[in-house]
Amino acid sequence: MARTGPHRAGARLTAIAMLAVVAEVLLIPLGTYVAFSKLLVWVPATAALAVAVAAARTAAAGTDGPLRTFWRRTSTGIAAVLLAALSQIADITTHPYTGIPPVSARTLLCYVAGTSLVIAGLLRLPGGGSSWRQLTTAVLDVAVVAVTAGIAASQYMGWFNDRFGVSASAWWMNIAVLAIAVAGVVVVIKIMAARRSPVPRAALWWLAPLGLVGPLSTVLMTLLKPWPHLNGSAAVLPLVGLFATLAARAQWRQAPGRGTRARQPVDLPGHQRGSAIPLVAAGLTSVLVAIVFVRTGHLGAAQVAGTTLLLLLVVARQAVALAENSTLLDSVAHQAMHDELTGLYSRRYFTAAVAAATGTHTVVLIDLKEFRSINDGLGPAAGDALLVAFAGRLTALAGHHAVVARLGGDEFGVLVAGATDLTSRLVAANAEPLDAAGHDVLVEVSVGVAEGALDLYRQAEIALREAAAGTGGGLVRYDASLEQRLTRRxxxxxxxxxxxxxxxxxxxxxxxxxxxxxxxxxxxxxxxxxxxxxxxxxxxxxxxxxxxxxxxxxxxxxxxxxxxxxxxxxxxxxxxxxxxxxxxxxxxxxxxxxxxxxxxxxxxxxxxxxxxxxxxxxxxxxxxxxxxxxxxxxxxxxxxxxxxxxxxxxxxxxxxxxxxxxxxxxxxxxxxxxxxxxxxxxxxxxxxxxxxxxxxxxxxxxxxxxxxxxxxxxxxxxxxxxxxxxxxxxxxxxxxxxxxxxxxxxxxxxxxxxx
Structure with missing residues (x-):
């Protein structure tokens, strides 16, 4: 029942937000043919924002710690945007106009306040530690996005000044628009820089497009200028409500009930944190510069300098990424040759070491008796703890010069140069119990031993199979007669x-x-x-x-x-x-x-x-x-x-x-x-x-x-x-x-x- 309430409420809120967007999408083209009240287009806008506030508060109620703080700040920020929308409605109803709809300083201040609260919530999210390469990569990613945004902003500023001039009201509007754009950039940067985040990545990506709302609203203002009853801000605000609601929904889907309050931050591996974003940024910037050059026949100093800096940053970022990939390959190679649970060598490494051994060696293969029963009776955690404890005992007994491996499941192997008394010492040590997650467990083993210079692994396997079948009291040393027994079996x-x-x-x-x-x-x-x-x-x-x-x-x-x-x-x-x-x-x-x-x-x-x-x-x-x-x-x-x-x-x-x-x-x-x-x-x-x-x-x-x-x-x-x-x-x-x-x-x- 814990899942039913929040998920049903979330589905209803998401449906209302989608209906608001559909209504706005229908009203804008309809308004180019039919005149209606200036307030009509604001109904879906305010409804979607109100839904987003409720959705963010619901997400906050189902979490705690940094998550609750983030969603509370987000809900307050969206509430400020809703207040700004109501203030803008007051502006257009109290100030007559024939061109661009009026936007008061009060309205712009509310928009900036709401945006600032969302940015503050994002910046306060824990990001987790990183290596120096990961930190360098994150810094370069941030720089690439910042330069790309700067180039786009310089182009936008020129277009804005051509359309709205440099009056005080236009200046304040420009600040509000850029503040909203900065919010989107901050979201993208946060996603790339955070190695660990308690907020689902899907939620952050749903918030990222909100940075486009400000510039898009000013573009729509100029396009809708012939129709005074339409408004660019009203046209885009339903999208703000929908994206914020979908972000909250991503949080609900991760946390199915109030029992998940202590959910741990989710790892965001480096290769998934947006390694393609610098390349996308460089591509978009190239397209933007090309469009500017085709339209004007020249490039400004800002575009040239920004593009040059961007390319240098991308090259540096990719160089660091290659170094990080090399480290990753070394890590993968290490993992391939080592057992993840015990830290011992893996079967692959062990068999290669046995094959490469020259001269007289001893191979000892060990199987834990009744391990499956112990694992079923005490639980997988105790079973894993027993394997780790036995691995530690075996390593200590074998010594530093031996190759000790976990071959899979409850089977272990040891490669020692020359002869060894390991088996007798192991039997004696196993008289003492091992700690398995708080349980004292006595370990019985089947041991197969092969000594010589050739085909030792196969011979030890034959001996272990005989030992596991009950022959030799649990310890069998290979001899030629075992081959005959194996053939007979x-x-x-x-x-x-x-x-x-x-x-x-x-x-x-x-x-x-x-x-x-x-x-x-x-x-x-x-x-x-x-x-x-x-x-x-x-x-x-x-x-x-x-x-x-x-x-x-x-x-x-x-x-x-x-x-x-x-x-x-x-x-x-x-x-x-x-x-x-x-x-x-x-x-x-x-x-x-x-x-x-x-x-x-x-x-x-x-x-x-x-x-x-x-x-x-x-x-x-x-x-x-x-x-x-x-x-x-x-x-x-x-x-x-x-x-x-x-x-x-x-x-x-x-x-x-x-x-x-x-x-x-x-x-x-x-x-x-x-x-x-x-x-x-x-x-x-x-x-x-x-x-x-x-x-x-x-x-x-x-x-x-x-x-x-x-x-x-x-x-x-x-x-x-x-x-x-x-x-x-x-x-x-x-x-x-x-x-x-x-x-x-x-x-x-x-x-x-x-x-």
Whole structure:
């Protein structure tokens, strides 16, 4: 609502000002054919000025500081011009005339006062600091405009004296006209000289043409002399009101509501501050001098001297501009080779430095683990602060002779001559948290290292990729075996993409049973891959590849659809009560896909499976930092599907996660089940987890049960659901069918219950 009031009022004021200009434009030519009251042409003029006063006051009311002062002075100046127009109406109604309409000293004084107030407001605007080159350029621009205005003024003075003579009234009129012209020149100068301005540039440019109003009014006075009921001042004053209103409108558009009072000044880059204006001024002056020479056959001393000075100023200005452009090019080159956020070298510089290195060097590539989760959870400002802090730590550890670069995102690179112990020092330093906008963050890194003389960057990238995949505890040094692994991963990725469309993938289902009797009540879907030659590819080999390549999103959608189709088939054959749920595992990468809830909803609808019969299993690590992944889990929960935390107790374990994440079940990791039957300390976590789950109303599933003794002890501790090889290995769907009750018997039981 803050935007509605001022913008509607501004639109109305702008429309009224435009109507006043249109009315004046129609009245002037009409008056050359039809005589009417001398006051009629003044109605649009005074109306437009009154609108401009209201518009400027509205702009002042929506700002503060220098902006409010400027718009208040502008409104007062326009009000003085309105008073001058009313005074001029009194002049023409009380003093009879047959030629040029009379203009009293009182009227001229009001015009000059109004103009002076606008100039004062402009001069008081802050302009921001500048370099010496920018200041020199601004001074030369001002000089060019001033000389151009002087040449035009000298020509205007000659024309004015020919038309109006050198009487006292003509002298005062000339002063008023030149004062108005000076106002326009001041506006142009202010735009060029100001490096930073709180006033929108559009507003200043709308005020600039007002300098032409004075000279234009005197020209129109001579042209309209045969028609005493018309007036040159009245003809141009509606334009004053319209331009001032449009300037105020530019201010409203920048400040959409009163909440923008503290808006910072807007940068006016040097190359945008009017670098073409000196050339335009020189061109206009050349045209003016040419016209004078053609009409008179000679040039006066003022025109010759002014033109010569103008050309010298333009040449000097362009020389300074070239020097400034050279500095700008150096700055651009520096920015191209440096990272804007951290100040480190850029990827372009780093790769060039590695390629140019001779002799033995070490390239270290570093990737921050879980940076995306930190950035999503704490916000972009904290993410940027973390990158800057890590860049400072890395620079200090690498030393002055190393090339340290930010390669993009959360990846960094270091080039060091010879061997280095940087990696060990970095790991030790990362035990201390970094400050990220007020948050203490412990940084885990993946590090790839390559030593030698050739192809170091590519080798370090291969090592980093292995480190990021979890190989080597986060630190991998390049060796030839990595090439073989890389080739194998590339082959797996290509084959997996093919397998998605050729039916090589299939699902197995591991039962989840009810204790103590072991009756299957649910199943977990597990992906398997049999290649055309019959060889089985382990999920441990192809799932990480799917994660790295992004194929996990398409693969996950296939798993969800296939599991829902099988759940529908079991419901049809064995009844709705045969299995409580079918579970599918969803990776961290899938949770970052905002389309995942739609994929699940579409699969459920396509196969007619109730949402409650599908369980989505996620890991603690995937949602620990919150952000987009946690938002996706909430969206899935709103669909009605169950959410289970898989491998609970082994990831970023936090009991607070059970409150922030919409969890329905926890699956206790096998490592805690293995401790059953041992010491009380070994059983403590398993006992605590089932107590917490019961208190919070969550289901608990014990994973990895391999013996009857473990199953018995779990039941004694309060566990009612379990899963593991003791009960069944992952099985084809047909084997699960054999474990479920007969569909006809299930239907008969339902009919009996209904009866």
């Amino acid at each position: 590339a082959t797996i990725a290509a084959d997996l993409r093919r397998a998605l469309h050729t039916g090589e993938l299939y699902l197995l289902y591991q039962p989840i049973v009810e204790l103590p009797h072991g009756r299957p009540i649910a199943v977990e879907s597990l992906i398997r891959w049999r290649q055309p030659d019959g060889r089985i590819v382990s999920p441990a080999d192809f799932i990480p590849v799917a994660e790295d390549t992004g194929l996990i999103v398409e693969l996950g959608a296939w798993i969800i659809d296939t599991a829902c189709a099988q759940a529908a088939a079991w419901r049809q054959r064995h009844g709705a009560d045969a299995l409580r749920s079918v579970a599918v595992n969803v990776s961290a990468r899938q949770l970052l896909d905002p389309a995942l809830p739609d994929v699940v909803a579409a699969a459920l609808a396509r196969h007619g499976v109730p949402a409650a019969q599908l369980t989505i299993e996620i890991t603690e690590t995937a949602v620990f930092a919150g952000g987009r992944a946690l938002a996706t889990v909430h969206a899935l929960s709103r669909l009605g599907v169950s959410i289970a935390l898989d491998d609970f107790g082994t990831g970023h374990s936090s009991l607070g996660l059970l409150r922030t994440c919409p969890v329905d079940a926890i699956k206790v990791d096998k490592s805690f089940v293995d401790g059953l039957g041992g010491t009380p300390q070994q059983e403590a976590i398993a006992i605590a987890l089932t107590g917490i789950a019961e208190t919070m109303g969550l289901r608990t599933v014990a994973e990895g049960v391999e013996t009857a003794e473990q199953a018995r002890r779990l039941f004694e501790l309060g566990y009612r659901q379990a899963q593991g090889f003791h009960f069944a290995r992952p099985l084809p769907a047909a084997d699960i069918d054999a474990m479920l009750p007969d569909g006809g018997a299930a239907a008969s039981r339902r009919r009996d219950r209904a009866a």
